[in-house]
Amino acid sequence: MAIKHLSFNLLILYSFIIHTNANASDCIYNIYVQTGNIPYAATSSNITIFLSDATKAEFPVVNLQNWGLMGSAHHYFRPGEVDLFSRKGPCLRAPICGITIVLDGFDSWYCDDIEITIVGFGKSCSQKHFVVKKWLDVNAGTAVIVQDECFIDNVPGSISFRSGY
Template sequence: MATPAQLLLSFFLLLSFSSIALSDDEDCVYSVYIRTGSIFKGGTDSIISLRLYDLYGEFIEIANLEAWGGLMGPGHNYFERGNLDIFSGRGPCLVAPVCAMNLTSDGSGSHHGWYCNYVEVTMTGVHTPCSQQQFTVEQWLALDTSPYELTAIRNYCPSAFGADRRDQKSSSTM
């Protein structure tokens, strides 16, 4: 018969193996770099969200970049004129590298207009090759300045397949 110490050790080993078996190795780490233009009044106090797509139309959605993974430290004022802001967080891995994005401002705050130069995204994970994509935006996200939109969409996917199916696929919100 097993001693209580052996039973306890067996229990912890079984618990450890089941935790490893249940852990989700599908998680990827996403790093996002966003450059705000140095144009006068180019910064914003609005909430900025980002949707990242792969070639197959699968996507992840980050509803609030600053809350999700702002790395600039306490008291930093994100999305201000000339800033390079860095964000990082975990999310489900996409099947293919990121090749399209939807960058959106909610238009809130006293300074809702925002000029974005670019968005650069890196995705990596266990058993997932590292991928990187830079999206040139060079656009106002504002309702009082051309193009009078709060969204910038960039699609660098090699075929129209991803663009046609973007809204039909399931999503994951982070």
């Protein structure tokens, strides 16, 4: 618990440092990724995540490991581990509500959870926890996972039309 608290404090400090060099339209993307605590869950492949909002705006996080805050000697995406990633980029138009996870490599990976926090100057903080609990496997043809939890009513000022009753 103390490590998670320390990581959170370092994340906040890192966000403020990055923000001092950011444009007013930039946001800080903080991403926690938990690999499943099961045999063979680890991967050394590249992982790319596309973040999306209800307006269908998208922000790509290409090769997530390049965003890593755990140090150059850290081995990312190991069983049972939570890894932290962060960087600045253009803000999405609405709160994040969807992700696409792509495994680009030669092996498989079991993704347990992904939590994303987005902060920006003069903008509301957006946080979303995705419970993934799925294998991505290049050899099995399942190297992409899409989790779309977006509804049109997530967009301020929009009217929601849902059917299915």
